[in-house]
Amino acid sequence: MIKAGIFGTTGYTGFELAKILWRHPGVRIQFATSQSQPGRRLSDLFPAGPDLPLIHPKEASLAEIDVLFLCLPHALAAPAAIEALKEGTRVVDLSADFRLKNPGLYSQWYGHEHPAPHLLVEAVYGLSEFSREELPAARLVANPGCYPTSILLALQPVLQARAIGGTIIADSKSGVSGAGRSPRQHTHFVEVSDNFYPYKIGRAHRHLPEIEQGLSLWHDDPPPIIFSPHLLPIPRGILSTIYVPLKDNWSETDLRIHYQEAYTGEPFVRILPAGELATLAHVNHTNRCVLSLTVAANTLILTSAIDNLVKGAAGQAVQNMNLMFGIEETIGLI
Amino acid sequence: MIKAGIFGTTGYTGFELAKILWRHPGVRIQFATSQSQPGRRLSDLFPAGPDLPLIHPKEASLAEIDVLFLCLPHALAAPAAIEALKEGTRVVDLSADFRLKNPGLYSQWYGHEHPAPHLLVEAVYGLSEFSREELPAARLVANPGCYPTSILLALQPVLQARAIGGTIIADSKSGVSGAGRSPRQHTHFVEVSDNFYPYKIGRAHRHLPEIEQGLSLWHDDPPPIIFSPHLLPIPRGILSTIYVPLKDNWSETDLRIHYQEAYTGEPFVRILPAGELATLAHVNHTNRCVLSLTVAANTLILTSAIDNLVKGAAGQAVQNMNLMFGIEETIGLI
């Protein structure tokens, strides 16, 4: 039985994680913390959720657990990671603190110095399908962002095939839970409802450097990318429509074969047959990433769907934990 | 041309009012204020809205206008009303400050002393259909609450007919704009979406004393009432389903005749034919109140639908203004 702790349980990601770990047959939740509401129970905040007591992080005994999940805002996660590692506890960080290898990029995009640059080398970027070799030995895992997960899983095979002939365009649409649980004007029900809008399009969103770093894992000189997020008036789910200019006249059939090979045997990645397109109905409330391929005007159009809270956050964190501890990768996940 | 000012333009009620007045052929908006965002334009906050400059309330020249609309929180409206009246400006107050005639009730339900008890006698309760006689001479109009409007318009005829034989039950359902525009946890899109819930049911909501006062206008000893509001996961609209135990075996036909007579010629109240029920689709974005009557088990079941922001707030305020200034009651309204 893996003993787990959760830091930051009352956001959407922390709650989703608590729900998954609660039903996971190989895990015991040793504690779940809340800075703002210690003493309450998780089911007070999420009435259908597990009836877990929330303790103040200062009361959490890091030495007693095998793994600590950090669902904290960036800059707060890194110090907690340092403390846990000191106690010999492994860490899965769901914040952005250890995703970017380059601390300069981090400070440029997040507006402050990196709080623990010495840990960046060892942190494993936990896009599970591509980090299975490093996870078993990892002490510290940087769980990927939601948009990067949907985009990188879609692009890896075509990048690896060296089939890209120009600027990639990722037009992504996300449900509102991606904006966090703190109430703000732009997440008020009346503002979101019946509306739809783009934000930070082009090359302005913090997930851009993470996506670019991901691409560079598989290509020394990856093509440029434009990334345009939009807000959907629904609670959850990300669908990215990605446009990849092709070189060398790759056909849809050849690309499909390539994708099928790349993801053969993957429990959570599914390539749809020709003529079908990814939808949020394929993936919401599951850890799946569903991909489709369409070629038109010498461009590969990928549609990639994930649940931002599951494969885009808590589900992938548990998938990574399963891999870290050498148990079946799919346990506790749908 | 009526010269109008608006205090508190950036909430949902203030914005709806600005939209209606902007298109009203007999009104010129002289100023629109915002405490928090002076210097911006209303269309910055509501992109499809009128392009009005927002000024700080201190810069508003009350003497220059004919009528001031107060879309302020309770306790803040009364002082502004006092100031306007001093300048000879008539006031339509959309807050709760002048609705309850009894200052003791006010302090009991709103938690503080009434800020201007001396004005309570003169304030006209502006349920337009029943205050046409007092409005032309009114200096100060208390615009009714949204729930009370939907319930009182439905109950007046059966109350006047002395047909009620027991406790009235008003089960009301409101869209989220009724909760105001300030972002709070319970108005976060993700919390509201796919959810539905009751709140302050029984005899616990602040609109209860206003409803009871309304009933007592038409009956010396009105029957007891239970009022149960619920939150609908939609932006706007109120539907109240009201259960009235009947005495003396009133039939649906007789009640219907009574209702039709009561509301003959009313431009904004519509009694549906037998077999039809009120829906939000009947009323949203209009100043209408649509009513249906059904009798079952010796109980009159009324359904009453209004748009909470129009007939339940800004629309009725304009209807009241039209009546105050002696112009056609329906001008500027749909």
Next chain:
Amino acid sequence: MIKAGIFGTTGYTGFELAKILWRHPGVRIQFATSQSQPGRRLSDLFPAGPDLPLIHPKEASLAEIDVLFLCLPHALAAPAAIEALKEGTRVVDLSADFRLKNPGLYSQWYGHEHPAPHLLVEAVYGLSEFSREELPAARLVANPGCYPTSILLALQPVLQARAIGGTIIADSKSGVSGAGRSPRQHTHFVEVSDNFYPYKIGRAHRHLPEIEQGLSLWHDDPPPIIFSPHLLPIPRGILSTIYVPLKDNWSETDLRIHYQEAYTGEPFVRILPAGELATLAHVNHTNRCVLSLTVAANTLILTSAIDNLVKGAAGQAVQNMNLMFGIEETIGLI
């Protein structure tokens, strides 16, 4: 391992049932039928659903299974039940065919003769919490309707306490999946969205006689009841707000004690503490019924929330199956 078959898998109830049975550790789905789309797979219709082949009902081998679930329209379920019982297969019928004990009532409300009146005596009305004694021996179970489940679970304790002093009013609100999956004008997205409306209020809905029959199980002369359903613009969930006039001055505290005793140890019924009210967030995607009690104006106000597709249909069917086969009642359910 219980071998189960499903008739009528492509409606919302059939699909929900397939999802629950698919994950149920004690069940093997032997077949799942579809009259209209045999040869396809369930995941073609519900992309996140189980990858089950759909066969034509004529190809289903009834003798091979232990239990047959009928998710068919009324009038079609009864003949299928007859056939299954002939083969010695037990039946859980999710249609209305065996709910009403009185075939005259059935033909009055459903517009045709009862297709199998000889089976009505033996059919067990499967409101699980109140049929545990009969279920182990039952050959044929009539799974309750969604509205009746939410209302009867709420009313049983106060009825049994003989505390009711007048007409009960059940004001219920349901998500759209309760209207079935066949596309019709009134379930078109644009018609439902941003709307809310009552339908068949008073004593006009087919679930009324089922509710009255349920009440008569616990009271020789049950009080009259008014039942008013409404359509919520969300996919799932029922919340019933129920008004019960009290006699003998029952207090909220005494009623609460009574309810807590009535449901002590019940895995799927929860009485909320004083001051809390039921919401759909308490129950959606679970088999729970959550109840609250409030007393005002000598009236007990109950709020009762269930997921119409789970406790109101497929979940309760599985709960009943667990009880029929003598396995743990909660297996496979949340």
Next chain:
Amino acid sequence: MIKAGIFGTTGYTGFELAKILWRHPGVRIQFATSQSQPGRRLSDLFPAGPDLPLIHPKEASLAEIDVLFLCLPHALAAPAAIEALKEGTRVVDLSADFRLKNPGLYSQWYGHEHPAPHLLVEAVYGLSEFSREELPAARLVANPGCYPTSILLALQPVLQARAIGGTIIADSKSGVSGAGRSPRQHTHFVEVSDNFYPYKIGRAHRHLPEIEQGLSLWHDDPPPIIFSPHLLPIPRGILSTIYVPLKDNWSETDLRIHYQEAYTGEPFVRILPAGELATLAHVNHTNRCVLSLTVAANTLILTSAIDNLVKGAAGQAVQNMNLMFGIEETIGLI
């Protein structure tokens, strides 16, 4: 007073048109037809709509009106147009029948011979901003499709500037009313709600040839275009995010100047200031098209928002009618 008739009033487009014409001070609706529901009133189907009687098209007297609006399915509109023109009545056709100049393209995309190829030359493609010269004399106007309107208005200035250096990508998202009012599985509330999906992406949607024809109006050899529509879980609105590879290092500032000049004085087209992006909240329930410009990675990213039922259909039809009859272009429109 322009005397207008409407053919096909009970779809979403026909209803929106009836609403606009009903309030238009210069128009009298002479008749409104419905093939399926003659004898009913429009307000029976759309309870907040105008109380217009619906007649059978056979009873419509075409000679009595000045203009006939066709809100019929393709193939049915053309014969009605022929008849009206015979009577000397001018026609605004909101179907696809007269949009494509090439009857071969029409039969390729619509699956049948063109029903009136002899009228194609004279039909004016009514993208109002670019057909003001032809509209006053036009007998027959082909009202543009909703997606083409959003895309062509966005692209005209950059196309005219000869600034495009590669394949254009239009990633469009539309509300459900664009799918029509006939109930079908994929417009069922439960299927759409909480979902989001692409359809007919690449070069597969019927609006593609119309978009390409539009581009060729302003460029002899227009660049290739990819067009990917998606379905938003909301009733109305289209937002197109359009990616235009630039040549010659056009800057955002230069492009912005170019756009502002192109649309100077246009009452219904608005170019947002730098840093702002188009949203549906800018345009829904108005006849506006709101555009934003962002340059990143040598690509112009346009966001273009319209209400699909107003500027994308009925509103533009009225704008065209105003221009045809020489009255103020903005009358009756917001």
